[in-house]
Structure formats: structure tokens, C-alpha cells
Amino acid sequence: MKLYREILFPLVAVLAAFVIGGIVVLLIGDSPIQTYRLLIGSAFSWPDGIGYTLFYATPLIFTGLAVAVAFRCGLLNIGAEGQLYIGAFAAAWFGIKFAGASAWILLPVCCLAAILAGAIWGGIPGLLKARFGSHEVINTIMLNFVAIALVSYFTQYHYKTPGDPILETVPIGPGAHIARLGKFIPGLPERIPLNFAFILAILACVFVYVLLWKTKWGYEIRATGANPSAAEYGGISIRKQIILAMSISGGLAGMVGINEVLGYRYRYYDGFSANYGFVGIAVALLGRNHPVGVFLAAILFAILLRGGIFVDAYTIHVSKDIVDMLQGIVIILVALRPDAIFGSLKKLSRAKA
Amino acid sequence: MLELRNISKRFGAVLANDGVSFKVEPGTIHAIVGENGAGKSTAMRIAYGFYTADSGDIVIDGQVRAIRTPHDAIALGIGMVHQHFMLVEPMTVAENIVLGAEPGSAASLDLRKAAEEIRKVSNEFKLSVDPNATIESLSVGQQQRVELLKALYRRAQLLILDEPTAVLTPQEVEEFFAILRGMRDQGKTIVIITHKLSEVLAISDNVTVMRDGRVVGDVKTSATNAAELARMMVGREVLLRVEKPDAKPGGALISLRDFSIAGRDGTKRVDRVSFEVRAGEIVGIAGVEGNGQTELIEALAGLIPGSYVSGSISFEGRDITRLDARARKELGIAHVPEDRHRRGLLLDFSLAENTILGVHYRKPAVTGPGSVFLDQKGIQRRTEQVIRDFDVRPPDPQLPARALSGGNQQKLIIGREFELPPKFLLVSQPTRGVDIGAIEFIHRKIVEMRDAGCGVLLVSAELEEVTALSDRLLVIHNGRVVGEVDPKVTTNEEIGLMMTGGRASTSA
Numbered sequence: 001m002k003l004y005r006e007i008l009f010p011l012v013a014v015l016a017a018f019v020i021g022g023i024v025v026l027l028i029g030d031s032p033i034q035t036y037r038l039l040i041g042s043a044f045s046w047p048d049g050i051g052y053t054l055f056y057a058t059p060l061i062f063t064g065l066a067v068a069v070a071f072r073c074g075l076l077n078i079g080a081e082g083q084l085y086i087g088a089f090a091a092a093w094f095g096i097k098f099a100g101a102s103a104w105i106l107l108p109v110c111c112l113a114a115i116l117a118g119a120i121w122g123g124i125p126g127l128l129k130a131r132f133g134s135h136e137v138i139n140t141i142m143l144n145f146v147a148i149a150l151v152s153y154f155t156q157y158h159y160k161t162p163g164d165p166i167l168e169t170v171p172i173g174p175g176a177h178i179a180r181l182g183k184f185i186p187g188l189p190e191r192i193p194l195n196f197a198f199i200l201a202i203l204a205c206v207f208v209y210v211l212l213w214k215t216k217w218g219y220e221i222r223a224t225g226a227n228p229s230a231a232e233y234g235g236i237s238i239r240k241q242i243i244l245a246m247s248i249s250g251g252l253a254g255m256v257g258i259n260e261v262l263g264y265r266y267r268y269y270d271g272f273s274a275n276y277g278f279v280g281i282a283v284a285l286l287g288r289n290h291p292v293g294v295f296l297a298a299i300l301f302a303i304l305l306r307g308g309i310f311v312d313a314y315t316i317h318v319s320k321d322i323v324d325m326l327q328g329i330v331i332i333l334v335a336l337r338p339d340a341i342f343g344s345l346k347k348l349s350r351a352k353a
Numbered sequence: 354m355l356e357l358r359n360i361s362k363r364f365g366a367v368l369a370n371d372g373v374s375f376k377v378e379p380g381t382i383h384a385i386v387g388e389n390g391a392g393k394s395t396a397m398r399i400a401y402g403f404y405t406a407d408s409g410d411i412v413i414d415g416q417v418r419a420i421r422t423p424h425d426a427i428a429l430g431i432g433m434v435h436q437h438f439m440l441v442e443p444m445t446v447a448e449n450i451v452l453g454a455e456p457g458s459a460a461s462l463d464l465r466k467a468a469e470e471i472r473k474v475s476n477e478f479k480l481s482v483d484p485n486a487t488i489e490s491l492s493v494g495q496q497q498r499v500e501l502l503k504a505l506y507r508r509a510q511l512l513i514l515d516e517p518t519a520v521l522t523p524q525e526v527e528e529f530f531a532i533l534r535g536m537r538d539q540g541k542t543i544v545i546i547t548h549k550l551s552e553v554l555a556i557s558d559n560v561t562v563m564r565d566g567r568v569v570g571d572v573k574t575s576a577t578n579a580a581e582l583a584r585m586m587v588g589r590e591v592l593l594r595v596e597k598p599d600a601k602p603g604g605a606l607i608s609l610r611d612f613s614i615a616g617r618d619g620t621k622r623v624d625r626v627s628f629e630v631r632a633g634e635i636v637g638i639a640g641v642e643g644n645g646q647t648e649l650i651e652a653l654a655g656l657i658p659g660s661y662v663s664g665s666i667s668f669e670g671r672d673i674t675r676l677d678a679r680a681r682k683e684l685g686i687a688h689v690p691e692d693r694h695r696r697g698l699l700l701d702f703s704l705a706e707n708t709i710l711g712v713h714y715r716k717p718a719v720t721g722p723g724s725v726f727l728d729q730k731g732i733q734r735r736t737e738q739v740i741r742d743f744d745v746r747p748p749d750p751q752l753p754a755r756a757l758s759g760g761n762q763q764k765l766i767i768g769r770e771f772e773l774p775p776k777f778l779l780v781s782q783p784t785r786g787v788d789i790g791a792i793e794f795i796h797r798k799i800v801e802m803r804d805a806g807c808g809v810l811l812v813s814a815e816l817e818e819v820t821a822l823s824d825r826l827l828v829i830h831n832g833r834v835v836g837e838v839d840p841k842v843t844t845n846e847e848i849g850l851m852m853t854g855g856r857a858s859t860s861a
Binding site for chain 2: 214215216217219220222223226227229230231232233234235236237
């Protein structure tokens with residue numbers, strides 16, 4: 001019953017959003033069927049559709065997990081955006097500084113740098129909350145601005161290729177590159193940037209699941225989120241859990257840098273994130289803060305993200321802004337309390353009878 | 354005056370009211386008794402328009418009426434006073450009373466006129482309260498009068514009172530009953546929802562007994578007695594008294610020396626308290642709620658930061674004043690908290706996950722010493738054991754704690770704490786909101802723990818409970834232990850007087 005609701009509810013929200021979106025498309029003057037065929041259908045072609053969709057999904061899985069872990073501890077991490085920038089830049093920094101090092105050392109170091117830098121950046125608002133009681137929502141939002149400006153500054157003034165008109169760093173050493181999956185999967189060309197970070201994202205889902213539901217640490221995080229007073233009563237230090245959960249959350253967000261820097265551009269590119277940190281909130285919300293849900297929601301949002309390009313190109317009136325609109329409607333619907341909706345549906349059917 | 358005809362109401366899978374019918378005669382005090390979850394509050398909330406019935410009729414003065422919202426009920430002369438007061442603390446009595454029914458035009462609130470009217474009503478019913486006092490400056494008993502005035506100001510003819518005496522001292526209860534009798538004599542009709550049988554017998558003219566959503570008895574109070582009412586409520590014979598052999602106390606287990614606790618606002622909540630609890634005895638603390646009991650128990654459990662406490666606590670000869678909650682639990686100090694929803698349970702977690710709260714980091718909850726992985730089999734075994742030993746129903750370890758009745762939630766918490774196993778028990782309000790059957794069971798378990806050599810410190814707002822269970826009884830007032838009495842020889846009057854700071858007994 002519970003599981004069935006957990007699955008049914010987000011599904012209904014998504015379908016309802018598509019119905020509403022379809023009406024809007026109709027009003028604008030295009031065919032909803034054609035628009036949706038472009039928006040969704042484009043994702044299922046091989047190799048480009050599937051390859052790119054999974055590539056787009058990778059950062060969303062990381063940020064979705066990041067938001068979910070914090071949420072399970074009762075915290076709203078709006079700062080995944082800043083954490084992923086810091087993580088990405090840290091990975092690039094090690095990749096540039098030690099460009100000559102062998103892959104055996106450099107690759108793990110760069111990955112760890114992305115995770116740790118994100119963890120520290122996420123841990124700061126955690127520490128501030130635990131120590132001074134300042135609200136994590138405010139602090140994570142503010143730290144987003146700080147993070148984005150900070151990495152932009154370092155890119156511009158310290159690590160840019162001289163004369164390059166684009167705001168990006170010099171390339172990282174070849175030892176820091178992670179392989180594209182095309183290398184191993186027949187039929188998947190290497191030009192498609194889907195890389196090992198996607199496998200890491202799946203492992204991160206498993207990690208989060210095991211951590212939260214199979215270990216005493218996860219029990220403590222979830223207990224703190226479910227009822228801090230009861231957790232305290234159970235001998236759990238709420239302050240410690242807040243710092244821990246925010247650090248894990250930040251680390252997961254930082255892993256976006258692995259996909260972006262080590263697997264895709266091989267350098268730090270300023271302003272690379274397509275709001276991954278914020279879309280991650282929607283992914284976690286739709287995925288009910290569960291790793292499996294986050295994975296599926298990330299795939300859905302990736303489909304929309306990529307499909308939007310085709311909608312833009314091939315329809316007459318509708319633009320890819322429809323993707324933002326659909327996301328918005330999904331979030332509004334998911335944010336509604338299930339009981340409220342099921343209740344009013346029941347009332348409606350009774351009124352009709 | 355008010356009649357319920359065949360009222361049914363379903364919440365999900367639970368049939369809260371199943372064909373409920375009874376009649377409240379005008380000018381009487383009518384008690385509705387039943388265990389928690391018997392449906393008495395649901396029935397009265399339907400009459401007040403909080404819920405709408407799935408089927409059945411509400412008849413007021415001979416006419417079937419549709420009551421969809423409390424507004425409809427108020428318009429028909431029905432008022433309700435809830436167990437938890439609905440008052441705005443920083444606002445004055447007059448402001449609270451007129452809230453939602455303000456006199457004057459939309460632009461200008463005529464508070465002077467309101468105050469006048471309030472004075473008139475309060476004189477009529479001898480409910481003396483200063484209309485210009487703020488709510489937060491009033492005692493609980495006075496706040497309750499404000500709630501009554503609120504209903505009377507709206508010209509209520511029928512007053513529904515939900516567990517009105519839960520927050521009052523014995524003396525306040527007497528005064529309150531006098532007010533109710535006065536109101537009845539002036540023609541008001543009163544419905545009082547309660548689970549305290551002594552009060553039913555003291556105040557009501559008629560009683561309706563409910564069980565499992567149905568009316569199981571409708572009698573004149575003068576024609577019944579406590580034993581019969583209890584039997585109707587539970588559906589079997591109940592032991593109303595606690596039977597226990599004399600205590601055989603051992604050595605001192607825990608002792609407090611000049612122990613004080615400061616509140617967040619800097620005021621002293623507990624003021625230089627010294628006492629000890631020996632192994633194998635139950636020490637009770639009687640007092641009006643809010644006199645430091647909550648803080649005392651929480652501080653003993655290690656839940657109040659060290660910067661707020663002074664003095665010392667020693668346990669088995671060792672100073673534990675600076676130990677945190679986990680360390681104290683490891684020494685064998687178990688804690689049944691007063692508020693099971695806020696402190697005691699993770700309502701959305703399963704029974705199994707709730708059973709390991711506090712021991713989740715050690716065996717049997719984890720696979721081995723130092724392991725971080727939860728041992729699902731070990732947890733399952735422990736949970737099944739608690740469920741079996743403490744008769745938790747339904748016995749499904751995977752059910753969320755929220756799905757259990759109050760009594761079963763409490764049995765789960767008590768089971769978890771009693772099977773630690775503890776040397777010393779902090780027990781706060783063990784039977785609050787728990788049905789009679791479970792109360793009997795919980796009392797027996799507490800006595801069993803004592804007989805097994807465990808020391809028990811018991812706090813309860815139910816005077817009868819602390820006197821019946823305790824071997825020694827301390828009375829607390831304003832954060833101070835004002836005296837010790839022998840529960841076997843003391844009277845409610847003696848304790849009641851000490852509870853309000855009237856006289857300090859020196860029998861200790």
C-alpha cells in the first residue's frame with residue numbers, strides 16, 4: 001500500500017503535468033502529440049538519444065542524491081549548485097597542478113578533490129547551523145553566490161589560457177581523464193560524452209541506499225530528520241548529524257565535477273552548470289528522496305532537457321521553455337500533499353455519484 | 354437539547370463511530386466516558402461541526418440540523434472547550450474572547466463594549482477573570498475559565514468540554530465543578546468528555562459509555578458505580594487498584610545534591626533539590642504540571658545541556674552530572690518520556706526501528722562490536738520479543754508507529770526501555786492517554802521492575818496514580834521539593850495543599 005502510493009503519486013503528478021502542458025501547447029497553436037514525440041521520443045534513439053540522455057542524467061543523479069540525503073536529515077540543501085562548482089574547480093585544479101602525474105595517482109586524487117571540496121562547502125552551512133542555529137536555507141543560498149564568484153575569479157585571473165576569449169581554464173593532464181563509455185560499449189561512439197561518472201552515479205545511488213537504510217549512521221541521520229527530539233532522546237547528537245548530512249550532501253554534489261571536468265570537457269569551464277543544483281531539488285522531490293526514485297526522476301528530467309532542443313528546432317511556435325514549464329508543474333503537483341489530492345478526488349467522485 | 358441519531362464516521366480503515374445514538378437532556382451535566390479511541394471525541398466533534406458524519410442525524414431541540422462547520426454549531430448555541438486551549442497567549446482576555454466575533458464595525462474594534470459584556474457574563478456565572486489581563490499571565494485554571502467565557506460570550510446553551518480536568522490541581526477541579534453546577538442551575542446544558550470515573554460520579558447526572566465506536570451503556574449516574582462503568586468501558590472486569598507487596602529497598606542507587614536547573618529564560622525551573630532513590634523502590638513526584646517535573650526527569654536522562662544545570666547527580670556512587678544521554682543509558686538508566694510523540698517515538702518509522710532507538714549502535718541492532726551495519730535479524734528478534742512481552746498490538750514489526758493506538762505506542766516504549774535492561778527507571782506520565790486495560794498492564798510492569806531490584810522515579814499528573822504506585826512520595830512546587838509524604842496514609846487534600854505551596858510537610 002505504502003510502496004504503491006510512493007510510486008503512484010509521482011507518476012500521477014508527471015502525467016498530469018503532461019496533460020496540462022499539452023493544453024498549453026494546443027493553445028499556442030502546435031500539435032501536442034508532435035511536440036511530445038519530439039520532447040520524449042528523441043531520447044530513445046540509439047546511440048545518440050540514449051547516450052546523451054544518460055549523460056545529461058548523470059549530474060542530476062548526483063545533485064538529486066545530495067538534496068535527498070540532506071532532506072532525510074530534515075535539512076533543505078539549496079546549495080548543491082555552489083557545491084558542485086567548488087567540486088568541479090577542485091578537480092580541475094589538481095588536474096592542472098599535477099598534469100604530469102600518472103593516472104593511477106592523479107585520477108583518484110582528482111575524484112577525491114571533487115568530493116571533499118563539495119563536502120567542505122556543504123559542511124560549512126551544516127556547521128553554522130549546528131553551532132549557531134543559523135538556517136541552512138539562507139546560508140546555502142548565499143554560499144552559492146560566493147562559490148560561483150570565487151571559481152569565476154580563479155578561472156579568470158589565475159588559470160585561464162592567456163588570450164583565450166572563453167572563460168575556461170587550461171586543460172587538465174591526460175592522467176586525470178576518465179574514459180568515455182563508448183570505449184567499451186560497441187555501437188556507442190566515443191564522441192558521445194557519456195563516461196564513467198555515470199557508473200559512479202549508479203554506485204552513489206547504491207551507496208546512499210546502504211548508508212541510509214542499512215547502517216547505524218544512516219539510522220541516526222534519518223532519526224534526526226524524522227524527529228530531532230526523539231533522536232536526541234535516543235542519544236544521538238543532532239549537531240553531529242547536521243554537519244555529517246550536509247557534508248555528505250555537499251560531497252555528492254561535488255561529484256558533478258567528476259562528470260563535467262574529468263569525463264567531458266577535460267578543463268574547468270566557467271558557468272557550465274545548467275542549474276543542476278536547483279534541478280536536483282526537483283529530482284529529489286519527484287524521486288521521494290529515495291535513491292531509486294532519484295535515479296528515475298533524473299532520467300526523466302534528462303529526457304526533457306535534451307528533448308527541449310528538438311522542440312525548439314522542429315516545432316513552429318513552441319520553444320524549449322516548455323521544459324521549464326513542465327518541470328514547474330511537476331514540482332507544484334509533487335509538492336501537494338498526497339492526502340489532500342486523494343481526499344478531494346474522493347469528494348469529487350462522491351459529489352458526482 | 355442535543356440528540357445524536359445513528360451517527361457513523363469512518364477514518365480510513367477505522368470505524369470511529371458506529372451507529373452512535375444518545376440524548377442529552379436540557380439542563381443536565383452529561384458525561385461521555387470511554388477509553389482512548391472509543392470514539393467519544395469524534396462523536397462530539399461531529400456535533401460541533403469539526404467533522405461531518407458519514408451517516409446519521411444531529412437533532413437540536415427536536416429538529417434535524419446540518420452542522421458542517423463550528424460556525425453552524427455556534428449559531429445553534431453549541432460551544433466547545435478543547436483539551437488543549439485555543440488561546441492567543443500575548444493577547445488579553447477580552448481580545449481572546451471576542452476573537453472571531455468582534456463587536457463594532459470592521460474598521461473599529463469596540464473593546465470597551467466587549468469588556469463590559471464579558472464582565473456581565475463572568476459575574477452571572479461566577480467566572481472571575483480580569484478582562485484586561487494577558488493570557489500568559491494567567492494560571493491554567495484561569496485560562497480554562499477564559500475558554501468557558503469564550504463559549505458563553507457566543508451565547509452557547511450547550512457546552513461540550515473535552516477532558517477539562519486534565520490540567521487542573523485537585524483544588525482547581527473542585528472549583529471548576531462548582532462553576533459547572535452553577536451553570537447547570539442557570540439552565541445551561543453541559544457535556545463532559547472524560548476517562549476519569551471518579552469525576553463522572555462526582556459531577557454528572559447521566560452517563561453515556563462508549564467502546565470501539567459504539568454506545569455500550571446509557572445510565573443515570575445515581576444508578577451506577579465505578580466498577581460497573583469500568584467494566585462497560587473495557588468489556589471485562591478491571592482491577593482499579595494497584596496491588597503490590599511492600600518494597601524491599603536496597604542501597605542508594607541515585608542521589609541528587611543541591612540540584613538546580615535553569616530555564617532558557619534564566620529562571621530556576623528546579624531549585625536546589627536533594628533526594629535519593631534506592632534500588633527496589635518507587636519514588637513518586639506529585640505536583641501540578643509545569644512545576645519542574647519535566648525538567649527534572651529530562652536532566653536526569655541527560656537531555657538538558659550541562660550549562661543549564663548545577664549541583665550533582667551520582668549514580669551507584671559515581672558522579673554522572675556531566676554524562677550525556679547515551680552514556681547514562683549505557684549505565685542502565687532507562688527513560689519513559691512524558692511526551693511519547695515528541696520524545697519517545699519516530700512516528701513514521703517502523704516498530705522495529707523504534708525498538709532500537711537508543712541502542713541502535715550496539716548489539717543486537719548491529720552485526721557485531723564496532724560494526725556500522727544494522728543487523729536486521731537481531732532487530733527483528735528484539736522487536737518480536739518486546740511485542741510479545743508487552744502485548745503490543747497489532748504485532749507487526751514493520752508497521753509504522755503512527756498506526757498504533759496511544760496505549761500500544763506506550764507499551765512499545767515501555768517495552769523498549771524495560772528490556773534494556775535498566776537498573777534505574779525514569780518514568781514520566783506512563784499512562785497519559787492510555788486506556789484502562791493498558792494502564793493496569795503498565796502499572797503491573799512497573800511494580801515487577803521494582804520487585805526485580807530496579808529503582809524507579811515516577812512522575813504523573815494523575816494523583817491517584819502516583820499515590821497508588823509509589824513507596825515514597827515527594828511533592829514538588831515551583832521547582833522545590835516541598836515535602837515527603839507516606840502514600841499509604843496521605844490524603845488528596847494534604848498533597849493538593851502542598852502542591853499549591855500551601856504548607857510544607859516535614860514528615861520526611
